[in-house]
Amino acid sequence: MNSPAKSAITKPPKSKAPPVTYLLATVALLSLLFAFPQIVDSPYTLHMMILIFLSIILGESWNILGGYTGQYSVGHAAYFGTGAYTTMMLMQYAQVPPWLGVWVGVAVAIIVALAIGSICFRLRGPYFVLASIAAAEIIRLTALNVKSFTNGAEGILATDIPPLKLGAILITDFSSKLPFYYTGLILVLLTILMTWLVQHSKLGYCLQAIREDQDAAHSLGINLTLHKNIALIISAAFTSTAGSFYAVYIGFIDPTSVLSLDMSVQIVLICIIGGIGTIFGPVAGAIILVPLSEALRSNMIAQGLFKAGLVGEESSIGIFLKDNLAHSHVLIYGILVVVVILFMPEGVLGFISKFVHGKTRRGVS
Amino acid sequence: MTILELKNVSKFFGGLAANTDISFSLEEGKIIGLIGPNGAGKTTLFNCITGFYPPSQGQILFKKQNITGLQPHQICRLGMARTWQKVRPLVKMSVLDNVMVGALCRTNSLKIAREIAMEQLKVVHIEHKTNMPAGGLPIGERKRLEIARILATNPELLLLDEVMGGLNTSESEEIIQLILETKSRGLTQMVIEHDMKAIMRISDRIVVLNSGEKLAEGTPAEIADNQEVIDAYLGESHA
Ligand SMILES: Nc1ncnc2c1ncn2[C@@H]1O[C@H](COP(=O)(O)OP(=O)(O)OP(=O)(O)O)[C@@H](O)[C@H]1O
Numbered sequence: 277m278n279s280p281a282k283s284a285i286t287k288p289p290k291s292k293a294p295p296v297t298y299l300l301a302t303v304a305l306l307s308l309l310f311a312f313p314q315i316v317d318s319p320y321t322l323h324m325m326i327l328i329f330l331s332i333i334l335g336e337s338w339n340i341l342g343g344y345t346g347q348y349s350v351g352h353a354a355y356f357g358t359g360a361y362t363t364m365m366l367m368q369y370a371q372v373p374p375w376l377g378v379w380v381g382v383a384v385a386i387i388v389a390l391a392i393g394s395i396c397f398r399l400r401g402p403y404f405v406l407a408s409i410a411a412a413e414i415i416r417l418t419a420l421n422v423k424s425f426t427n428g429a430e431g432i433l434a435t436d437i438p439p440l441k442l443g444a445i446l447i448t449d450f451s452s453k454l455p456f457y458y459t460g461l462i463l464v465l466l467t468i469l470m471t472w473l474v475q476h477s478k479l480g481y482c483l484q485a486i487r488e489d490q491d492a493a494h495s496l497g498i499n500l501t502l503h504k505n506i507a508l509i510i511s512a513a514f515t516s517t518a519g520s521f522y523a524v525y526i527g528f529i530d531p532t533s534v535l536s537l538d539m540s541v542q543i544v545l546i547c548i549i550g551g552i553g554t555i556f557g558p559v560a561g562a563i564i565l566v567p568l569s570e571a572l573r574s575n576m577i578a579q580g581l582f583k584a585g586l587v588g589e590e591s592s593i594g595i596f597l598k599d600n601l602a603h604s605h606v607l608i609y610g611i612l613v614v615v616v617i618l619f620m621p622e623g624v625l626g627f628i629s630k631f632v633h634g635k636t637r638r639g640v641s
Numbered sequence: 642m643t644i645l646e647l648k649n650v651s652k653f654f655g656g657l658a659a660n661t662d663i664s665f666s667l668e669e670g671k672i673i674g675l676i677g678p679n680g681a682g683k684t685t686l687f688n689c690i691t692g693f694y695p696p697s698q699g700q701i702l703f704k705k706q707n708i709t710g711l712q713p714h715q716i717c718r719l720g721m722a723r724t725w726q727k728v729r730p731l732v733k734m735s736v737l738d739n740v741m742v743g744a745l746c747r748t749n750s751l752k753i754a755r756e757i758a759m760e761q762l763k764v765v766h767i768e769h770k771t772n773m774p775a776g777g778l779p780i781g782e783r784k785r786l787e788i789a790r791i792l793a794t795n796p797e798l799l800l801l802d803e804v805m806g807g808l809n810t811s812e813s814e815e816i817i818q819l820i821l822e823t824k825s826r827g828l829t830q831m832v833i834e835h836d837m838k839a840i841m842r843i844s845d846r847i848v849v850l851n852s853g854e855k856l857a858e859g860t861p862a863e864i865a866d867n868q869e870v871i872d873a874y875l876g877e878s879h880a
């Protein structure tokens with residue numbers, strides 16, 4: 277007889293080598309992603325891919341602080357905007373190329389993060405959330421009002437950009453999406469690698485213990501302040517990098533687009549929808565949310581209804597939909613998000629894995 | 642050798658005196674029972690000793706070092722670990738991971754931490770639940786998980802807050818055996834318990850708290866005979 281106790285001990289520790297199939301699938305997926313712009317050259321599709329990459333980077337970054345450490349910051353626009361503004365201002369006003377500016381952005385974002393952390397980490401639970409929102413709002417209002425420095429509500433449009441060369445390739449050519457596609461893809465892979473490393477290290481254990489129970493973690497020898505700040509620094513640095521990437525890609529920033537509460541909420545939603553505290557949750561969240569919000573914004577739903585013949589385009593309902601659906605895309609988006617949160621509290625990935633596990637378990641017994 | 646010494650420790654919550662002027666000391670390798678009616682201030686005293694509440698007055702010495710005002714994680718590193726009256730498992734993490742968090746207090750290697758954790762899970766006899774989420778354990782095993790977790794921090798002094806609370810007779814007996822085993826390995830333990838039979842049996846000395854004050858201190862036999870203690874807490878049945 278094989279007692280459960282015995283089999284549990286003799287089982288090797290869980291870090292077993294990934295099976296060959298996983299490895300092959302990963303290699304295939306990566307090749308596909310790198311070859312993608314060669315296969316598909318529609319600028320719109322590439323634009324969507326770049327937006328998805330951006331969302332993945334933001335989601336993974338937030339996940340370190342929110343998902344693994346349990347500190348639900350709803351003020352990550354502060355770090356996104358800091359990266360965006362620093363890089364943009366250096367590029368526009370001082371002709372500093374963005375791949376240098378991004379590091380200055382990271383440095384400034386870390387300083388901002390430590391300042392915000394020193395206030396917010398005194399608080400727990402909902403009080404922490406509120407403080408993180410307030411701190412980000414302070415940064416937004418500052419950017420809005422220090423006009424001589426940030427150009428206030430008018431924002432900054434990248435115009436006087438010097439010829440930017442990376443090796444032999446001229447990349448001031450903003451009409452091509454290729455440099456951004458590959459930069460975005462590499463940043464995605466880096467943030468996923470970073471998350472994997474955190475999860476499989478002592479740091480990951482400490483962060484998750486803090487998430488599960490701060491007092492228990494504290495009593496087991498974990499320095500709460502130190503570890504929360506480490507998580508915040510990692511999270512802010514990667515969020516700031518995403519901000520720099522966004523600023524250079526879009527070529528225009530203003531306080532509303534990069535520093536608003538809306539931005540902070542979007543970042544959190546990527547993780548909530550995909551699955552908090554997992555490596556691939558933010559990936560799933562980004563793949564779902566970006567196309568969804570894009571479809572709603574461009575009135576694709578009304579078009580779809582017309583095409584399917586469900587609603588006549590010229591009927592009174594059709595005209596109403598055409599006029600209003602695009603404007604209410606935020607509302608519809610909100611309702612969909614609430615529905616997902618209600619029915620899949622562990623996010624889409626958690627839902628799928630529960631579904632699959634449930635099936636296999638039934639299949640085995 | 643004295644391992645822990647309390648000098649006139651008081652803790653006030655606003656006007657409420659949860660601990661008043663408490664002094665006693667612990668001998669290395671012994672078990673000290675801490676008893677008293679509900680609300681007597683036992684858990685509060687644990688919180689003061691382990692750094693969760695700064696004492697309002699007084700001094701706490703651990704291994705001759707003044708630890709008053711140190712943070713909980715610093716005190717844990719010095720070799721003192723506590724369990725929680727209301728258990729605090731890291732629910733979404735596995736049983737093994739819970740104990741590894743304790744072990745990581747002494748090592749940076751996940752591999753070594755995993756070995757230490759497996760060892761301690763065997764000590765408390767829940768090694769067959771290694772990969773289960775800690776949230777899925779029944780109360781008896783949760784209590785033992787708490788003990789495994791603090792043993793993994795390699796402590797010299799353990800503070801156990803009602804680790805038998807809510808358990809049935811056989812589960813309690815297992816915990817008693819565990820405490821005695823731990824004692825035989827030379828560790829010092831301070832045990833809060835309402836089960837008088839158990840506490841009389843395992844303690845070398847007993848401290849009695851009542852309304853935040855130390856009412857009495859002595860061997861189990863002395864405490865059982867102490868008229869004040871009988872009046873305030875034990876009642877006639879244990880005399
Ligand atoms: N954080 C706090 N703030 C205010 N009052 C508190 C706090 N913690 C404990 N108290 C009060 O201090 C007194 C002592 O509580 P404590 O939990 O230490 O008692 P106890 O001896 O552990 O009781 P029990 O046997 O029920 O666990 C109680 O009156 C309690 O209400």
Ligand SMILES: [Mg+2]
Pocket residue numbers: 683684685726
């Ligand atoms: Mg208590």
